[in-house]
Amino acid sequence: MKAEIVSVGTELLLGTTINTDAAAVALLLSEYGINVYWQTVVGDNPGRVVEAVQRAKGRADIIITTGGLGPTCDDLTKNALAEAFGLELELNKGEEEWLRNLWRERRYTSLDLTPNNLQQVMLPAGSTPLRNDWGTAPGCTFKAGGVLVIMLPGPPRECGPMLEHRVRPILAALSDGVIASHTIHFFGIGESEMEYRLRDYMNSLSNPTLAPYAKHGECLVRVTASAATRALAEEMMAPVIERVKAEFGELAYGMDTANLAEFTTRLLIERGVTVAAAESCTGGELTKAITDIPGASAALKGGVVVYTNEAKTRLLGVPAGLIEEKGAVSHEVAVELARRVREALGSDFGVGITGLAGPDGDGVHEVGTVFVSLADAERVWVREKHITARDREQVRLYACQNAFDMLRRRLTGCTVDEIRVDP
Amino acid sequence: MKAEIVSVGTELLLGTTINTDAAAVALLLSEYGINVYWQTVVGDNPGRVVEAVQRAKGRADIIITTGGLGPTCDDLTKNALAEAFGLELELNKGEEEWLRNLWRERRYTSLDLTPNNLQQVMLPAGSTPLRNDWGTAPGCTFKAGGVLVIMLPGPPRECGPMLEHRVRPILAALSDGVIASHTIHFFGIGESEMEYRLRDYMNSLSNPTLAPYAKHGECLVRVTASAATRALAEEMMAPVIERVKAEFGELAYGMDTANLAEFTTRLLIERGVTVAAAESCTGGELTKAITDIPGASAALKGGVVVYTNEAKTRLLGVPAGLIEEKGAVSHEVAVELARRVREALGSDFGVGITGLAGPDGDGVHEVGTVFVSLADAERVWVREKHITARDREQVRLYACQNAFDMLRRRLTGCTVDEIRVDP
Numbered sequence: 124m125k126a127e128i129v130s131v132g133t134e135l136l137l138g139t140t141i142n143t144d145a146a147a148v149a150l151l152l153s154e155y156g157i158n159v160y161w162q163t164v165v166g167d168n169p170g171r172v173v174e175a176v177q178r179a180k181g182r183a184d185i186i187i188t189t190g191g192l193g194p195t196c197d198d199l200t201k202n203a204l205a206e207a208f209g210l211e212l213e214l215n216k217g218e219e220e221w222l223r224n225l226w227r228e229r230r231y232t233s234l235d236l237t238p239n240n241l242q243q244v245m246l247p248a249g250s251t252p253l254r255n256d257w258g259t260a261p262g263c264t265f266k267a268g269g270v271l272v273i274m275l276p277g278p279p280r281e282c283g284p285m286l287e288h289r290v291r292p293i294l295a296a297l298s299d300g301v302i303a304s305h306t307i308h309f310f311g312i313g314e315s316e317m318e319y320r321l322r323d324y325m326n327s328l329s330n331p332t333l334a335p336y337a338k339h340g341e342c343l344v345r346v347t348a349s350a351a352t353r354a355l356a357e358e359m360m361a362p363v364i365e366r367v368k369a370e371f372g373e374l375a376y377g378m379d380t381a382n383l384a385e386f387t388t389r390l391l392i393e394r395g396v397t398v399a400a401a402e403s404c405t406g407g408e409l410t411k412a413i414t415d416i417p418g419a420s421a422a423l424k425g426g427v428v429v430y431t432n433e434a435k436t437r438l439l440g441v442p443a444g445l446i447e448e449k450g451a452v453s454h455e456v457a458v459e460l461a462r463r464v465r466e467a468l469g470s471d472f473g474v475g476i477t478g479l480a481g482p483d484g485d486g487v488h489e490v491g492t493v494f495v496s497l498a499d500a501e502r503v504w505v506r507e508k509h510i511t512a513r514d515r516e517q518v519r520l521y522a523c524q525n526a527f528d529m530l531r532r533r534l535t536g537c538t539v540d541e542i543r544v545d546p
Numbered sequence: 547m548k549a550e551i552v553s554v555g556t557e558l559l560l561g562t563t564i565n566t567d568a569a570a571v572a573l574l575l576s577e578y579g580i581n582v583y584w585q586t587v588v589g590d591n592p593g594r595v596v597e598a599v600q601r602a603k604g605r606a607d608i609i610i611t612t613g614g615l616g617p618t619c620d621d622l623t624k625n626a627l628a629e630a631f632g633l634e635l636e637l638n639k640g641e642e643e644w645l646r647n648l649w650r651e652r653r654y655t656s657l658d659l660t661p662n663n664l665q666q667v668m669l670p671a672g673s674t675p676l677r678n679d680w681g682t683a684p685g686c687t688f689k690a691g692g693v694l695v696i697m698l699p700g701p702p703r704e705c706g707p708m709l710e711h712r713v714r715p716i717l718a719a720l721s722d723g724v725i726a727s728h729t730i731h732f733f734g735i736g737e738s739e740m741e742y743r744l745r746d747y748m749n750s751l752s753n754p755t756l757a758p759y760a761k762h763g764e765c766l767v768r769v770t771a772s773a774a775t776r777a778l779a780e781e782m783m784a785p786v787i788e789r790v791k792a793e794f795g796e797l798a799y800g801m802d803t804a805n806l807a808e809f810t811t812r813l814l815i816e817r818g819v820t821v822a823a824a825e826s827c828t829g830g831e832l833t834k835a836i837t838d839i840p841g842a843s844a845a846l847k848g849g850v851v852v853y854t855n856e857a858k859t860r861l862l863g864v865p866a867g868l869i870e871e872k873g874a875v876s877h878e879v880a881v882e883l884a885r886r887v888r889e890a891l892g893s894d895f896g897v898g899i900t901g902l903a904g905p906d907g908d909g910v911h912e913v914g915t916v917f918v919s920l921a922d923a924e925r926v927w928v929r930e931k932h933i934t935a936r937d938r939e940q941v942r943l944y945a946c947q948n949a950f951d952m953l954r955r956r957l958t959g960c961t962v963d964e965i966r967v968d969p
Contacts, residue, residue, distance in 0.1 A: 423851070
């Protein structure tokens with residue numbers, strides 16, 4: 124089965140909005156083994172929407188559109204789809220009632236339901252509305268000319284849950300056989316080296332397949348198998364997964380997880396282990412990442428953002444003399460941060476991060492120099508990293524990732540790091 | 547002039563990567579008044595890349611491709627473009643030498659330059675390489691059949707600076723006249739209400755034009771004028787900008803800034819004013835956002851992440867009895883957080899955030915309830931917000947934005963908020 128994604132929105136063509144919807148749609152389709160060969164973006168222009176849909180009709184079994192369902196005069200997708208399939212638009216009474224109720228309950232604005240809002244509940248004749256519990260513009264679906272059409276709202280916070288709760292059941296009902304996949308996550312290796320080391324093996328496989336890629340400073344390998352049943356697909360993938368993991372040893376940290384931050388936070392929660400963090404150059408990014416996960420309060424005792432030397436002294440009592448002598452970006456200060464924040468908050472582990480995120484230097488270290496430390500009751504480990512990434516954001520991300528990597532290694536019995544310090 | 551964007555990458559069609567490049571390309575094109583009517587995404591499939599390029603040739607003056615320039619066997623864009631325009635690929639000696647030097651200097655991996663890397667310096671005959679100082683795969687540009695082709699690498703950290711430093715000069719040389727635009731930023735109003743209030747005025751304009759949109763929980767209005775000179779365009783925009791600002795009063799916080807967090811941080815730096823933050827539910831997101839800005843150490847004294855009740859007491863001395871009596875999510879605790887973190891770090895302002903980000907409730911408050919506080923030497927202001935957003939991430943973002951809004955209002959002489967508390 125083949126699907127095509129048509130994204131509608133002048134803001135996408137102007138670049139003021141990033142097309143996250145298309146990725147979310149594609150991800151769901153790939154879960155059901157539905158291939159996407161084309162994805163087209165057009166503006167709020169009925170003629171070009173119709174043209175894009177006409178072309179998609181000729182090469183796909185499913186067309187999914189995003190965007191252009193809202194209340195403004197630019198929202199023309201329903202009109203265009205109706206035209207492309209020769210259908211009329213009709214006011215959907217059920218959705219109208221729902222929308223009027225919603226407006227009363229939520230009082231989104233200081234105004235009454237403005238007339239432009241009713242445009243949202245005009246749907247192509249014969250279509251089934253897809254209730255939008257996350258916004259105001261319903262989606263809809265219809266089948267015409269052998270093509271299944273699904274129209275979704277553009278705002279990602281609406282499109283995402285609509286995919287999960289409205290589109291997934293439709294796709295699940297369509298598919299025979301299964302496409303199953305697992306993603307193995309690595310930290311500490313580049314995509315190019317990984318691809319080089321796996322290339323021959325990858326090329327020797329056809330089902331399952333292997334695909335390496337890079338994301339958020341991590342490397343991932345996606346293993347995908349197609350089979351009659353889920354169990355069979357799993358059986359086919361198992362030896363491939365084993366072989367990839369064996370090739371990279373401790374660099375493989377997990378499977379089917381969001382990223383290293385989430386993996387490590389869940390591991391902390393699972394193990395009932397607590398952490399506290401003292402962050403200088405990352406300014407709260409580490410604790411922010413931990414608290415992205417619901418339930419993080421079981422793992423995070425708290426943290427301090429000691430962005431200035433003064434804060435290091437005032438909040439943690441790091442001796443001003445030590446900072447002066449060794450510098451804020453130093454092995455010694457990193458040790459104090461981890462050790463002292465652990466004591467201050469009474470956690471099992473303390474994490475310290477100090478470094479130079481740039482773009483300005485300090486006259487001593489190269490931009491990208493970071494010291495990341497981990498303390499438990501007995502020891503302190505420190506990693507000194509010289510991150511060659513060329514921007515501040517990436518230096519800070521890698522610094523946090525190194526902290527998470529040290530934690531997950533400590534918790535899973537891997538070697539933690541280069542340097543060991545006994546208090 | 548019309549341009550078309552062709553994004554190449556199976557990872558885009560699988561949804562494992564979000565197409566940020568297309569937005570970055572589009573944004574730059576729109577700066578030069580170059581219209582984009584179509585954007586196409588295809589996988590690492592030479593046939594479909596050729597097809598997409600053939601179609602683009604027929605309707606655009608400029609084709610910009612992203613992706614598929616790297617060292618892996620999937621990287622086929624140069625081959626496809628050469629085929630579409632009937633050109634041969636040639637090893638570019640200059641780029642080869644540069645790549646070999648780079649490899650020696652940077653030692654990206656533990657391996658020598660692997661043979662697959664040379665594929666990156668095979669360019670269509672007659673093209674001009676675009677040196678990639680942010681990665682290893684050069685871009686290139688050529689003109690054939692009246693169409694200007696520009697090929698850029700896919701990784702956003704390479705594509706972004708390539709656009710700025712390699713493509714911008716090419717576009718600047720092409721354009722006559724200027725397209726200038728300004729973006730007015732608002733906090734505290736929804737897109738739908740804004741559009742409703744501006745619709746008639748918007749429709750009455752043709753040059754300049756107005757376009758409202760929403761982003762990161764803010765509303766924006768983009769004003770764009772096309773004229774013979776920059777000065778003339780500015781003159782045309784000025785009264786429109788005035789009128790929009792007047793309509794929304796204090797809700798308009800700035801112009802041509804990244805977002806409220808960045809605007810406020812720069813304002814703090816400019817004014818030489820310092821802040822310290824005590825964050826509960828946001829877990830470091832506020833200080834992370836402040837420290838996203840280089841030079842933030844002048845504005846941020848430091849912060850504490852008091853995600854647990856214990857941390858509120860241990861780090862700031864908030865009385866355990868008060869937390870027990872009033873609850874951690876309360877007006878009273880918010881006051882203590884702002885006041886105490888300000889004192890602990892000796893800053894001009896203290897910010898406190900406590901709330902319920904969800905998805906789980908606490909049995910007392912609705913998910914989305916947050917108290918955001920701001921303390922200076924004389925007063926504490928508290929905002930109680932009931933954020934109807936439906937996910938944790940958005941609740942936390944809005945909480946931080948309210949803190950920034952209170953700060954920027956205090957610094958610019960606007961009303962700060964509903965509730966005033968005298969210590």
